[in-house]
Amino acid sequence: MxxxxxxxxxxxxxxxxxxxxxxxxxxxxxxxxxxxxxxxxxxxxxxxxxxxxxxxxxxxxxxxxxxxxxxxxxxxxxxxxxxxxxxxxxxxxxxxxxxxxxxxxxxxxxxxxxxxxxxxxxxxxxxxxxxxxxxxxxxxxxxxxxxxxxxxxxxCSGTPLDRRGYRLDRHEAPLKENLAAALVELSGWDGTTPLIDPMCGTGTIVIEAAMKALRIPPGLSRQGFGFQRWRGFDKALWERVVAEARNGILTDLPAPVQGTDISHSAVGMAAQNAKRAGVLEQITLGRQQLSELAPPPGPGVVILNPPYGKRLGEEEALRPLYKEIGDVLKQRCKGYTAFLFTGNLELAKSVGLKAARRIVLYNGPIECRLLKYEMY
Missing domain, CATH: 3.30.2130.30 (VC0802-like)
Known part of the structure; x- marks a missing residue:
């Protein structure tokens, strides 16, 4: 060939x-x-x-x-x-x-x-x-x-690869699945320590993390791919590739993955999404105030994707939230490495922590930063 x-x-x-x-x-x-x-x-x-x-x-x-x-x-x-x-x-x-x-x-x-x-x-x-x-x-x-x-x-793909098939509810301003997976990858998390998202929304980051740690291929639940309708599609080869992937899936997570959010409806949607993704039994989801965060002992990884106020007036209203993120990380996340993904660098200053690393990423057209904080 x-x-x-x-x-x-x-x-x-x-x-x-x-x-x-x-x-x-x-x-x-x-x-x-x-x-x-x-x-x-x-x-x-x-x-x-x-x-x-x-x-x-x-x-x-x-x-x-x-x-x-x-x-x-x-x-x-x-x-x-x-x-x-x-x-x-x-x-x-x-x-x-x-x-x-x-x-x-x-x-x-x-x-x-x-x-x-x-x-x-x-x-x-x-x-x-x-x-x-x-x-x-x-x-x-x-x-x-x-x-x-x-x-x-x-x-070759047909519908974009971020459409994994588990997220039916498009909640307000969700993170695309492939960008959430990239954040997990950039955090350096290897599945052997806890991963926490205390503002999990509809659960995309924790679901992507769990799928990675359990070795679940992101394309396994999709309706299909473009190449399957091409002339010369090798069905036997494709079935072998899929069978190999299925055989490699793990049944248990090596370390806890947990997502919490203040919104009842968001956590409900996260549970539905996690169920469709095949990881609901392995992860922990719950409603919780950010200030009540109680992660397992470190080391571990915290990933947050807070709102970043695109409209006038929103930025000022979000300032206390960003300050609270900084306080919670300092007081409750000893031994963790924290990553904050935001499209608003002005608001990020309100966290009040010195970033060890700043990674430039784009969420659609919005220039964002993934900020890394070491919590000693």
Whole structure:
């Protein structure tokens, strides 16, 4: 089998975490790039990546790259790719486009022009063309146009990889699953000491931590992946990869993982999410004031993702909460390493602790910091 190359996308700032994940999975030629990581290893590596990657958004398979300043160049470049290998008239198709700093400025037009090129190639070869299905296509094509260079890829993942399948309730401003997993990874937590989230909301951080410690692949409960509908999908290989993963799942957590929150409804949703993720019996969830936090003896890890007041007036109202976080960490978390994830550096000053490390991350478009505090 030829060695296909792939590109796993992720949030800005998470690239190194993702590269380490791919290296642990045994992928070859792992190379960090802006917004993602390149890797090789053939379709087996792509199957494993989709099943196992905790911090990725998508896994793409680049088909080609070409200079692109005009609609004609775009049409010609897309037409020259081997679509007959991947598509038949019986399959459905969708084209997504993201662009920046290029002569072609309308992503909808670029996607439409590329789609025309693809269906013309198919019509010339088969005598008929595939239909477009933007919601649930058999083959999703991804176009990235950056500084007048166009990269055309097939989307191996289908729906984004952060959609694990356990979170149905989208509570107010939740953290995406893959970013929560990245926070756990960046904390250095290895599962052998307690992990506490005293502002757990709907439980994403503690669920991701428990799944990691129990070796539950994040893709195990998903409805499916894009590559499963491709021509040449190797069902036997995929079933072997999944069976291997199932056999490696642990039944018990080596150390406590607990999440608490002041909100009854949030804790209720966290329990439902944890149940769907298969970790409810292993973790501890409960309603609790932040000031009542009583973690097990350290060492351990505390991760907090407090609200960070996007609207006018909210910032002032949240200042006492950030001060309380600092007080609770000082008084109740001796021996722990604490990590605060926030998009508001002004509020973070109210914690009143000196950060040992500051990691720049992005939560969607918001520039954030993951602040590390050593609690002696």
């Amino acid at each position: 030829s060695e296909e190359r792939f590109f796993a996308t992720t949030a800005k700032g998470v690239e190194e975490v993702l590269a380490a994940e791919l290296t642990r999975l045994g992928a070859s030629e792992v190379a960090v790039d802006s917004g993602g990581v390149r890797f090789g290893g053939g379709m087996e590596a792509a199957y494993r990546a989709n099943l196992w990657l905790r911090s990725a958004s998508r896994v793409l398979m680049p088909l080609g790259e070409f200079p692109c300043e005009t609609p004609e160049q775009l049409y010609r470049g897309v037409s020259g790719l081997p679509w007959v290998k991947y598509l038949t008239p019986a399959m459905t198709l969708a084209v997504d486009c993201s662009l920046r700093d290029s002569a072609l400025t309308h992503s909808g037009f670029v996607a439409l022009k590329a789609k025309d090129a693809i269906v013309d190639v198919l019509r010339d070869h088969f005598g008929s063309r595939p239909n477009v299905d933007t919601k649930d296509p058999d083959l999703r094509v991804n176009l990235r146009l950056f500084r007048n260079r166009c990269t055309v890829s097939l989307d």
